[in-house]
Structure formats: C-alpha cells, structure tokens
Amino acid sequence: MIEILSSSALATVQDHGREGYLRYGVGTAGAMDRLALAVGNLLLGNPDDAAGIEIPMFPFRIRFLADMAFAITGADCAARLGERQVLPWWMIEAKQGDVLTIGVPTSGTRCYLTLAGGVDVPLVLGSRSTQLRGQFGGYNGRQLQKGDVLKAIGASGRAALYGAPYAAGFGTVPPEHSLPAPQALPSADADQTTVRVLPAAEYEYYRPESLEAFWSEGWKVTPQSDRYGYRLAGPTLNATHAVEKRSHGIVPGVIQVPHNGQPIIQLRDAQPSGGYPKIGTVIEADLWRLAQARIGTKIRFVQTTYPEAVAALEELAGYLTRVRNLVELFRSSRH
Amino acid sequence: MTLTVEQASMAHADAVRPLRQDSQRTAVAMKHDESEQTLRVSMLGTTAMLFEAPGALDLHVQRRIWTLAREVQAWPGVREAVPGVTNLMLTFAMPPADPASLGDALRDAWAAAGELQIEGKVVELPVQYGGEFGPHLQDVVSHTGLSVDEVVQLHCAPLYTVYALGSHPGYCYLGGMDPRIATPRRKVPMLGLPGGAVSIGGVQTGVSASTGPSGWNTIGHTSMSFFDPARENPATLAPGDMIRFRVERIAS
Numbered sequence: 001m002i003e004i005l006s007s008s009a010l011a012t013v014q015d016h017g018r019e020g021y022l023r024y025g026v027g028t029a030g031a032m033d034r035l036a037l038a039v040g041n042l043l044l045g046n047p048d049d050a051a052g053i054e055i056p057m058f059p060f061r062i063r064f065l066a067d068m069a070f071a072i073t074g075a076d077c078a079a080r081l082g083e084r085q086v087l088p089w090w091m092i093e094a095k096q097g098d099v100l101t102i103g104v105p106t107s108g109t110r111c112y113l114t115l116a117g118g119v120d121v122p123l124v125l126g127s128r129s130t131q132l133r134g135q136f137g138g139y140n141g142r143q144l145q146k147g148d149v150l151k152a153i154g155a156s157g158r159a160a161l162y163g164a165p166y167a168a169g170f171g172t173v174p175p176e177h178s179l180p181a182p183q184a185l186p187s188a189d190a191d192q193t194t195v196r197v198l199p200a201a202e203y204e205y206y207r208p209e210s211l212e213a214f215w216s217e218g219w220k221v222t223p224q225s226d227r228y229g230y231r232l233a234g235p236t237l238n239a240t241h242a243v244e245k246r247s248h249g250i251v252p253g254v255i256q257v258p259h260n261g262q263p264i265i266q267l268r269d270a271q272p273s274g275g276y277p278k279i280g281t282v283i284e285a286d287l288w289r290l291a292q293a294r295i296g297t298k299i300r301f302v303q304t305t306y307p308e309a310v311a312a313l314e315e316l317a318g319y320l321t322r323v324r325n326l327v328e329l330f331r332s333s334r335h
Numbered sequence: 336m337t338l339t340v341e342q343a344s345m346a347h348a349d350a351v352r353p354l355r356q357d358s359q360r361t362a363v364a365m366k367h368d369e370s371e372q373t374l375r376v377s378m379l380g381t382t383a384m385l386f387e388a389p390g391a392l393d394l395h396v397q398r399r400i401w402t403l404a405r406e407v408q409a410w411p412g413v414r415e416a417v418p419g420v421t422n423l424m425l426t427f428a429m430p431p432a433d434p435a436s437l438g439d440a441l442r443d444a445w446a447a448a449g450e451l452q453i454e455g456k457v458v459e460l461p462v463q464y465g466g467e468f469g470p471h472l473q474d475v476v477s478h479t480g481l482s483v484d485e486v487v488q489l490h491c492a493p494l495y496t497v498y499a500l501g502s503h504p505g506y507c508y509l510g511g512m513d514p515r516i517a518t519p520r521r522k523v524p525m526l527g528l529p530g531g532a533v534s535i536g537g538v539q540t541g542v543s544a545s546t547g548p549s550g551w552n553t554i555g556h557t558s559m560s561f562f563d564p565a566r567e568n569p570a571t572l573a574p575g576d577m578i579r580f581r582v583e584r585i586a587s
C-alpha cells in the first residue's frame with residue numbers, strides 16, 4: 001500500500017484506457033503517455049496495460065506503507081527514495097515507511113509511478129482509468145488527494161519476487177533515445193516537439209497560406225492544455241468557408257479548428273464526438289510525444305502517410321518487445 | 336411519460352414535417368451548414384474511420400445509420416461502431432490493412448441499409464430557460480432575430496428523438512429541432528458548464544449529462560440522471576428514445 005502525501009497534485013490512476021463504450025458517450029481516458037506506462041509495468045513484470053499513477057504536477061510525494069517494488073517512467077524527473085537518488089526509467093524496491101519524492105522534471109511533463117502487481121482500483125466498464133468527466137473509474141472517479149491510500153494487486157507475493165538481487169534496481173533506455181524523432185521542415189528547434197499528422201476530412205477547406213503555416217510554424221502549447229486536449233496558439237487558420245459539421249465520433253489526436261482559427265488537439269479525456277472541422281490527426285504512434293510537451297513550448301506538425309503511420313505503430317511495438325526481452329533476460333540471470 | 340409510443344411517433348412526424356419544409360431556409364440561415372451533404376468516408380488517423388451519410392439531417396437517414404451500425408459492428412477488425420448524427424464512426428484495435436476497400440464495403444452496406452424502426456421510450460424533462468442557467472439564450476435571440484418567448488416555444492414544441500449518444504457519458508444528440516432557432520457553435524468552447532445544461536449547437540440541441548466544456552449555446556437547465564456506470568446498460572437513454580422539454584420557468 002502507498003499513501004499520497006501531496007495535496008492537489010492532479011495525479012490520476014490510469015491504464016491503457018476504456019475501450020468499447022464510445023457509443024454510450026464514454027471516452028477512453030487512459031495514460032497520456034501509454035509508452036511510459038507500458039515500460040513502467042514491464043520493468044516490474046506487470047502486464048503492460050496494468051494501472052499506474054499519472055503525475056503531471058511536482059514535487060509529488062508518497063509514503064510506502066509496505067515493502068514494494070516500483071518504477072518511475074515518463075518525464076525526466078529527479079526522484080529520491082528517502083535519501084537515495086532514483087533514476088527515471090528505473091525500477092527499485094522500497095521498504096515500509098520509505099518516502100518517495102518525485103521532483104520537477106528537467107524535460108517532459110508527465111511521470112508514471114507503477115507498482116509491482118499494478119495499482120488496485122476496481123475495474124469499471126472494463127478499465128481502471130479515471131473518467132474525470134463521468135466521475136467514475138480510477139480512485140473514486142477523481143484525482144488523487146493527500147491522504148488517499150492505494151493498494152497494489154497481490155502486493156505481498158509480488159514484492160518477494162524481487163529482494164536482494166534487485167537492491168540496486170534496474171532500468172531501460174527511454175524511448176526518445178530508441179525511437180528517432182520525426183523531422184520537421186524547416187528544422188524544429190531543440191525545445192519543440194515534432195509529431196506526424198495525417199490530413200483529415202476538412203483539410204482542403206483551409207486556405208493555402210493557412211495550410212503552409214500549419215506545416216511550417218511552431219504551435220505554442222497554451223496554459224489551457226491538459227488531459228482533455230491541447231489548445232494551441234499560432235497564426236490564424238482560415239477556412240475558405242465556415243463549416244458546421246453534424247456531430248460525429250472523434251478519437252485522441254484529432255486536430256479541430258474552432259471558428260477562432262486556433263487549433264485544438266483532442267487527447268485522452270476529450271469528448272469522443274464533436275463537430276468542429278478537422279484539419280488533421282496526430283498519429284497514434286506519436287501521442288506519447290505530445291503527452292510530454294510542456295506548456296509554453298511549441299509543437300511542430302509534419303505530414304505523413306497512412307502506411308508510414310502504420311509502420312510507426314509497429315516501431316513502437318518493436319521497442320516494447322525489446323524492453324520486454326531485456327527485462328526477462330535480466331530477471332532470468334538473477335534467479 | 337404520458338404519451339404512448341404510438342402517439343409519440345405521430346407527434347414526431349408532426350415535429351419533423353416543418354423541418355423539411357424549412358430546409359432551404361435553414362441553408363440560408365446557417366450559410367454553409369451541410370444541410371444536403373454528400374456521402375463521405377474519411378480516416379481519423381490510423382485508429383478510426385468516419386462514414387458521413389448523404390442527404391438531409393432527418394430521422395429517415397438516422398434510422399439507416401442505426402441499421403448500418405448494427406451490421407458493421409459484427410465486421411472483423413471493427414472494435415466499435417459508433418453512431419453520430421447521420422454518420423457512423425468505426426474504431427479499430429489494429430489499423431485496417433486496406434482502408435479503401437473497407438470504405439467501399441461501407442458504401443455498399445449503406446446502399447443496402449433500410450430504416451431500423453426502434454420503439455423507444457418517451458421522457459419529459461422540465462426546463463428552466465434563460466437566467467443564470469441559460470447564459471447564451473440572448474445570443475440565440477440575437478442570432479435568430481426571434482424573441483425569448485418565441486425561441487423557448489420553438490424549442491419545447493417538438494418531440495425530440497435520441498439520434499445517438501456521444502460527447503460525454505450518457506449525453507444524447509437529439510433530432511427534430513426547429514431550424515428557425517439554429518445558432519452556430521461558439522467561437523471558443525466554454526469550460527466547466529454544469530450538468531443538465533440545455534443547449535443549441537448549429538441545427539442540433541441536447542442536454543449535458545455532467546459538468547464539462549462545451550462549444551454550444553446554453554439556453555436552459557434541467558435535472559436528470561443520464562448515466563450510471565454500475566448498471567449493465569449504463570446510459571439511461573438509447574437511440575430511438577424520445578424527449579419532450581416542458582417549460583418550467585423562463586428567467587430574464
């Protein structure tokens with residue numbers, strides 16, 4: 001068990017998301033950076049879609065109420081377990097009473113704290129993800145608060161799997177070192193996040209100069225950006241005529257353009273339907289990159305094709321397979 | 336809940352008739368609302384495909400969408416078939432190998448799809464129009480050139496059909512709104528609108544089921560529980576059910 005020591009931290013319990021209830025108006029929710037959550041789980045021998053804690057505000061502190069192995073993945077944050085430094089993309093075992101402090105990241109925005117066995121909250125409509133709009137799933141359908149106590153599934157047995165040989169813990173290479181960043185034109189600045197985009201149904205309704213700006217300019221992530229979506233600021237995108245779509249299903253990654261001409265990228269907590277015109281869709285394989293883009297930094301869009309977008313998903317799966325194999329190799333060598 | 340299903344269907348036919356008579360007027364009022372749109376199939380990245388039915392926004396088209404949804408849900412590779420307002424989104428666990436042929440299959444299935452008749456239930460919702468809970472009623476008045484009373488009367492006159500659920504858990508998209516009160520979505524979505532908000536977006540109207548952001552014009556408020564995740568069928572209303580709004584109060 002762990003106890004949350006931070007107040008109003010905006011942290012939530014998330015797994016890979018809730019699939020199959022869109023026709024009831026239920027969006028998927030789920031981890032913004034699914035890759036980081038999956039790696040955190042793999043390091044602990046969990047199923048890669050087990051639930052973890054998504055942390056967007058720092059410092060974040062918890063106390064371990066029992067011995068327990070855990071991992072931290074996602075943003076590059078400085079963490080301490082008592083007085084010991086803990087590296088990101090690393091698993092280690094905590095002792096009962098240890099306090100874990102996850103500090104402000106040097107890059108990225110969201111950390112994932114995973115526990116051996118996975119965070120144990122009830123499955124609601126097939127998922128442990130927090131549905132903030134519907135106020136269900138996760139921990140009582142809300143963000144975590146100071147004093148909340150969370151269990152891990154089968155925690156007592158799991159921790160024994162680790163023990164002495166794992167005292168120093170082990171980790172893996174973060175995905176940004178393993179998966180090359182997409183290349184923008186003109187070249188993106190170092191602090192810009194480049195993501196690949198497939199043009200969407202209303203793409204051709206935009207003026208040539210707006211489309212030119214869409215691909216070549218940096219789009220600032222405004223403070224009104226969260227799990228629902230990123231509201232971006234940049235040149236005004238002008239359509240050749242005003243469009244009111246009949247409401248239809250949308251998915252995370254869809255870039256809508258409201259009438260003010262400033263794009264919004266819909267993300268994991270977005271409503272699963274809408275009617276604003278869609279200029280493009282950030283491909284599924286790059287949503288983890290968006291999840292780590294900081295408010296105030298800029299996003300760059302680079303056009304891709306459907307086959308490339310499918311190949312990018314396979315690349316992600318390949319990375320996860322390599323991590324899984326490495327973890328299994330490491331464990332078998334210690335037994 | 337006073338109307339029988341049979342009465343409801345008749346009342347609905349009355350409600351939709353003026354809509355078709357006014358379709359040309361709608362097109363003028365909304366400028367480019369696609370009141371006679373063409374059939375379109377498009378991809379939403381690699382995870383979903385959108386089918387938009389041709390023709391008017393009416394119950395005949397929507398009933399064919401329900402048929403299409405029922406059929407397509409069983410196709411291999413389709414995770415979920417999600418009806419929208421005269422459209423259908425398919426989601427996939429794995430990206431389809433050949434989206435173009437899937438699109439062709441959708442067109443064929445659409446051509447063959449008849450109207451699905453659903454005998455839904457009828458629910459009456461008392462509404463407080465305007466005032467604190469209807470902050471954009473004046474915007475609808477300004478846009479339409481009608482008076483507050485006229486907007487309210489036109490809004491609560493029809494028996495609305497639930498076309499589809501979406502937006503957030505339990506939310507219903509309703510068909511049958513009088514096009515004379517159509518008002519474009521807001522330039523910038525509002526954050527934190529309360530549950531029970533009765534609103535107009537383009538030629539559509541609906542009631543929010545919980546607090547959240549919305550780009551629609553909020554004209555009133557009602558109380559109703561639309562969703563309970565503990566139930567086997569979590570949503571209170573389903574496509575084919577009907578809603579009647581009753582004026583409880585008009586605040587200025």
